[in-house]
Amino acid sequence: MARQALHDVAIVATANTRQARRLDGETDTALVLAVMRELLARSGLRPADIDGVNVVAPVGGIHPRQAAHWLGPRPRWCGTEYMGIAAVLEAAAAIATGQATTVLLATAQAGAYGERGATAPWTRPSYEFTECFGLYTAAEFALCARRHMTLYGTRHESMATVAATIRNNGHRHPGAASYGRAPLTPDDVAASRMVASPFRLLDCCITSEGGGGLLLTTAERARELPVTPVYLLGAGTDRRGLAYTRAPLWEECGDIGARAAARSFAQAGLRPADIDVCEFYDPFSFEIIRQFEAFGFCAPGEGGDFVLDGRIAIDGEFPVATNGGLLAFSHAGTLQMLQKVIAACEQLTGAAPPALRVPEARVALASNGGSGALFCDVMILGSERP
């Protein structure tokens, strides 16, 4: 494997606040501060050790430079990416190029949703050629899923299996917004009310509130801290224009993430078969099927069968969204993107809840985005320094 600058960077702490449908009385500022304190406590670092910051609360409006000021005069680098994996990659680049040694990332959302209002605010487009026709996130992704069903005969049964598997993970994760809910079967998913065909309610992610973050530093420095580091093995981005503005064509977005995964695997010197944990982005059940194809785990059109027969369960060959993902853990602002990296770290450090722990997890793949979003970023993480 060729040496990558990315390989000299490690994640040394992750943190989450409580996640819930609503956190009444909370503010995103209070949540972000709680996350920052927890990251410092877990890493054994002091505020003066942090010289890079990317803290955002897109709904409430915390700017990274404002949060940097809270840490005193030392931070000199501020990130500008608000998206999970891309923000981790940006911070790693800052460390690898000597702009910072230790970067704190955090984000939170509270107070964004009304009583039952459930469309994430950044996906309510005011776009000229889509909004007037009633397009929104679920419908956009549904158009992609329908195309896959037409091309390959994919059935809703596969999507329902994905949704039930991931939701049941979240129902068993004490930190999840859906913790404690009763187990679901694929039949329950198929019986839930229609949202935008072929997606039913339980095929679609939840909306919730909460805060979370992580701390990166050099692999050298990580060895001196009282932590179990997680290493960055490879990463890549794949972007194809502005989402929600035009008809999502399968030819343009069906394999989105393929370029990100190819770069990530090449940097890591690994193949799909080497992945122990699949923290794939799950805004809708179908996206898991699509990503197994796009990332090269199976051939185009085979994803529907690939997810059946327990393969994606915690004890399966490729466990998916082990914390419950966007379908059941949390979907709070931009935090759900960072949650994919946090979930990977929890599996690789043995911090995942016992019922959801993947045995001997050494390599995890996290992803953000999806077909309807017209972007898909990938990061491969490992428990051993490359």
Next chain:
Amino acid sequence: MSHWSTAPETDASGLPLPCPTALSRPHWDGCARGELLVQCCADCGRRVFPPQPVCTACFSERLGWERSSGRGLIYSFTVVHRPPRPEFEVPYVIVIVELEEGWHMLSNLLDCDPDAVAVGDPVEVSFETRAGMVLPMFRRRGA
């Protein structure tokens, strides 16, 4: 205020209306005349939609407007039961139409049985007025 929370233009019923720009104005003016206009690249012949300042296939700036036949096939669809705004009457059908000239647009399919819509169904444009704006929607053809 968030940088992504937006309040769209709406008609009296609360349905969203497009806000034409200098770039897109010819398309909407065409709709008002009952013509479906699309950008066509003078260098590579590719149709470009929604309107762009350059051809997204060859980066040429020699884009002109051309009239589409308005006929095409359903490329994909979704039947929406839970709308983004309560003003939309459900269920309604969102379609991606592949026009005869090889370009695609997002729209609505009108006057159809939502349970009978299928990819590949032939459709044609139907201009519908919403609060003074004329929107290009589609109906089944040949039935």
